[in-house]
Amino acid sequence: TCSAGDSQTVVIGLAADSGCGKSTFMRRLTSVFGGAAEPPKGGNPDSNTLISDTTTVICLDDYHSLDRTGRKEKGVTALDPRANNFDLMYEQVKALKEGIPVDKPIYNHVTGLLDPPELIKPPKILVIEGLHPMFDPRVRDILDFSIYLDISNEVKFAWKIQRDMAERGHSLESIKASIEARKPDFDAYIDPQKQYADAVIEVLPTQLIPDDNEGKVLRVKLIMKEGVEFFSPVYLFDEGSTISWIPCGRKLTCSYPGIKFNYGPDSYYGHEVSVLEMDGQFDRLDELIYVESHLSNISTKFYGEVTQQMLKHADFPGSNNGTGLFQTIVGLKIRDLYEQLTASKAKTPVEATKA
Ligand code: ADP
Ligand code: G6P
Numbered sequence: 001t002c003s004a005g006d007s008q009t010v011v012i013g014l015a016a017d018s019g020c021g022k023s024t025f026m027r028r029l030t031s032v033f034g035g036a037a038e039p040p041k042g043g044n045p046d047s048n049t050l051i052s053d054t055t056t057v058i059c060l061d062d063y064h065s066l067d068r069t070g071r072k073e074k075g076v077t078a079l080d081p082r083a084n085n086f087d088l089m090y091e092q093v094k095a096l097k098e099g100i101p102v103d104k105p106i107y108n109h110v111t112g113l114l115d116p117p118e119l120i121k122p123p124k125i126l127v128i129e130g131l132h133p134m135f136d137p138r139v140r141d142i143l144d145f146s147i148y149l150d151i152s153n154e155v156k157f158a159w160k161i162q163r164d165m166a167e168r169g170h171s172l173e174s175i176k177a178s179i180e181a182r183k184p185d186f187d188a189y190i191d192p193q194k195q196y197a198d199a200v201i202e203v204l205p206t207q208l209i210p211d212d213n214e215g216k217v218l219r220v221k222l223i224m225k226e227g228v229e230f231f232s233p234v235y236l237f238d239e240g241s242t243i244s245w246i247p248c249g250r251k252l253t254c255s256y257p258g259i260k261f262n263y264g265p266d267s268y269y270g271h272e273v274s275v276l277e278m279d280g281q282f283d284r285l286d287e288l289i290y291v292e293s294h295l296s297n298i299s300t301k302f303y304g305e306v307t308q309q310m311l312k313h314a315d316f317p318g319s320n321n322g323t324g325l326f327q328t329i330v331g332l333k334i335r336d337l338y339e340q341l342t343a344s345k346a347k348t349p350v351e352a353t354k355a
Contacts, residue, residue: 013147016148231336252290
């Protein structure tokens with residue numbers, strides 16, 4: 001039988017403000033699942049969807065209920081729930097999870113208009129990425145795992161300048177103004193979602209350089225919720241202890257300002273969490289194997305898999321620091337979660353027959 005109920009689509013939510021590294025993260029994630037995800041063939045060239053053998057990534061901007069003109073007329077930003085159709089989002093994500101294909105709208109980022117819908121078939125793994133994957137409680141409840149990319153204001157500013165000034169020719173003032181204009185809605189509707197995330201990657205300015213304001217060297221925290229089914233947090237040296245580690249020396253080359261790791265238990269929005277932190281950057285990516293060998297519960301399939309993945313995508317932004325390292329590790333944890341989830345679901349019908 002091939003009824004909808006037999007399907008095993010695992011749904012992952014990835015939340016972040018735009019320009020905060022979601023697409024880079026998605027490229028690392030789909031690579032861990034074996035094979036880069038690409039836009040659907042023969043469809044709308046402005047589709048936001050990415051598809052690989054195992055994974056489909058949909059962009060939640062496609063659930064904008066107001067197009068660019070509509071938002072302007074009503075004076076609401078894309079971050080405002082009133083500009084988004086959560087009923088449709090819920091209906092379609094739920095259908096896909098149950099193995100039913102959907103006709104998903106397309107928000108065209110070039111024209112700012114809603115294009116005719118595209119057919120999305122239920123994949124093994126569905127990633128919903130965007131501004132609001134954990135905003136609506138109905139959508140939140142059907143996520144099997146959720147991630148929030150928390151980029152501090154200082155770093156967000158540095159990245160936006162890099163992209164919008166260098167690549168898009170915007171002025172410093174206009175970038176500042178656009179960040180300021182988005183901030184109230186960001187604080188009201190996007191940021192609060194991090195309390196629901198199973199894993200948060202927080203990106204902060206370094207503490208290794210006094211008064212650093214360049215935003216090049218980063219301090220990155222991987223905050224992992226305890227007690228999540230099929231997800232056991234990564235640890236450094238000894239699970240549950242509090243550790244501070246400077247790996248620089250004979251086995252790891254570090255130039256100024258060096259590298260520092262911290263690990264330990266903490267509390268995050270009232271939840272028990274484990275936090276792994278890396279401040280600084282790698283000089284030589286191949287030496288990452290030394291760090292990898294001291295981490296446990298990283299869900300690799302062979303020794304050195306994290307280092308191999310990082311070397312494979314050395315050209316992606318963040319490959320020399322904690323953003324790339326933790327995104328890669330979260331990718332491996334999601335692969336592990338997927339395998340455990342599908343194995344546990346596969347058992348259910350057998351037990352049902354026995355009863
Ligand atoms: P999004 O998909 O959320 O809009 P992208 O992955 O396209 O974000 O990244 C947007 C820009 O932010 C990139 O072009 C790059 O300049 C910068 N960026 C993203 N991730 C990192 C990182 N880990 N380190 C440094 N810069 C980054
Ligand atoms: C956010 C949304 C986009 C939107 C952009 C600009 O980043 O993710 O969908 O296009 O804001 O919004 P605007 O109203 O200026 O087109």
